[in-house]
Amino acid sequence: MEKEFNPKIAVAISLQQHSYKTAEALEQNGMLYKYYTTVFYDKESIIYRLLKRYLNSDLTKRMQGKYSAIFSAKVSKYYEFLGLLFLFVIRKDHSRIILPKIKGIMNILFGVKIAKECIKHNIDVVIMYDTLAYYSFKKLKNSSAKTKRVLDMASVSAPHIRDILLRELESETSFKDSLQLSLKQYSRKLCLKYEKEIQLADYFLVACTFAKKTLIELGVKDKQIYYLPLGAEVDKFLPIKKKESLNKTKLKFLFVGRVEAAKGIFYLLNAFKELINYDIELDVVGAIKCNSADLEIYGINVNFLGNKRKEEMPAIYTDADVYILSSLWEGFSLSLFEALSSGLPVIATDCSCAPDVLTELEEGFTISSANITELKEKIVWFVNNKEKIPEMGLKSRELAKRYTWEKYSENLTEIIKSIVIED
Structure with missing residues (x-):
């Protein structure tokens, strides 16, 4: 008789990106154990009722959009206030002075908490997202946990982005202020941490071969990288x-x-x-x-x-x-x-x-x-x-x-199976 395939898979992100689609795909295929996040809309919550009263209609729609009925029963929220503060400040802090500080604090607290959850519940695989996973992966790496660490690359590697920005700053292009602002998000110090984050990951999900190329340039092995294009609505x-x-x-x-x-x-x-x-x-x-x-x-x-x-x-x-x-x-x-x-x-x-x-x-x-x-x-x-x-x-x-979320779900399922059985 074939052994039942019932791994514990967690998706964890302090923000959002396409994580909802990942969690939905895992839940629909019976593999999602938990979805860990900071902000997830709850119409019964006092804080969201108050926000609905004071936010304009556009921001209210954005807030209510941070929800999925498919996996809502498996959501665990941590540091919700920091998450809400980040979403508010991101629309106000145009100089990007306060935002990095909030993001940094949130990533540390949230990341350590997720690692503890993975250890406590014997999670088989945790999927996290680039530039947001360092503290979780570091704690898991230093523990005796057998949780496999998967880094979903929403974009290309941060060190590669920094190289592009520096090249543009040295060129004759205009919009230098815009380049400098972007470079704040990819400072040398941050990129060293992001490179360590990559080194701490066991496997990677990439949505394009360009992202794969930037990982291989950093020493990641081909067999660690899985190509997973997203879906189109x-x-x-x-x-x-x-x-x-x-x-x-x-x-x-x-x-x-x-x-x-x-x-x-x-x-x-x-x-x-x-x-x-x-x-x-x-x-x-x-x-x-x-x-x-x-x-x-x-x-x-x-x-x-x-x-x-x-x-x-x-x-x-x-x-x-x-x-x-x-x-x-x-x-x-x-x-x-x-x-x-x-x-x-x-x-x-x-x-x-x-x-x-x-x-x-x-x-x-x-x-x-x-x-x-x-x-x-x-x-x-x-x-x-x-x-x-x-x-x-x-x-x-x-x-x-040809690029549907249904196809994404099928591909993700096969990838997770391959990762779980990998020695």
Whole structure:
């Protein structure tokens, strides 16, 4: 008789990221023991009732979104006040002075607590997230616990990000204040800790091969790394619209993300500035995270639309013709898949999941990051080949349909089984 497979798997995160989907997948496959976090919405809780009374409607929706009925019975919350304080400050501390201090305290307290829980309950596998797992992994490593430590890489390795930022600071690009602000999150001291966090992990989950490459550069062995692409919520975005008027209007390109140097905004905006004589325009959706004065010279064929609510985004994607992901680094870009789901061909940099998923000339193009020349070439290609956009858009939507959360759940289950039985 086959031995029953019933491991104790915990997901632990002081913030959120895509951890809900991970926990939901494990619960649906009968493997979730606990979901440890700081903030998880409870409508019966006094603190959430008070917050609902004083928060505006947008923040209330965000707060209520930190909930999943699928695994709610298995949630354990610790240091909830610190978690709520962090979520409040992240929207107010634009200079990023207070936020790192709160995050640092929360990570220490929460991390040590999770390690104790894993030891107490004989957890087989704990899944935590990069830059948030150091204190848990360190305590578990120094104990006699047999808990296997899995680091889910939401992005690429922090030391690699630091290298990119330093390279950009030495270049002739503008938006230096934005780069300096990002560098605060990836200081030399922090990156040394994050590198130790990687060394303390037994296994890694990566959503793109670019992230895998940055781990191998740090000495991680190939057999420790599991490729696990995330899912796309295709049904939340509008079907592709017909493009009968493409030859009669300006070709509209779209960028979605924080307006900062890390997102390659310098290269994107200057590409459009140099293509001012073409009948094109760029819609930029996202919070301004750089000096707004630096943006004034880009207003002729660029529209800065600011932040938009989630419910507004389907219409914005549908109104565009081509999507551009210009980031200097990305993990599994959800905005890229929102665009694909909306039936848009894309231009995306190679330091993302794009090389893993896109087929050249089918759904769009992959280009080198920080390369204005390549970006301009692909923009002009779409201008000269408008008639190909509708068919490419159809292929984009079909591609997005292959990346479902159901498939993510299946893949995660097989990975966990492999990790549990690994000697």
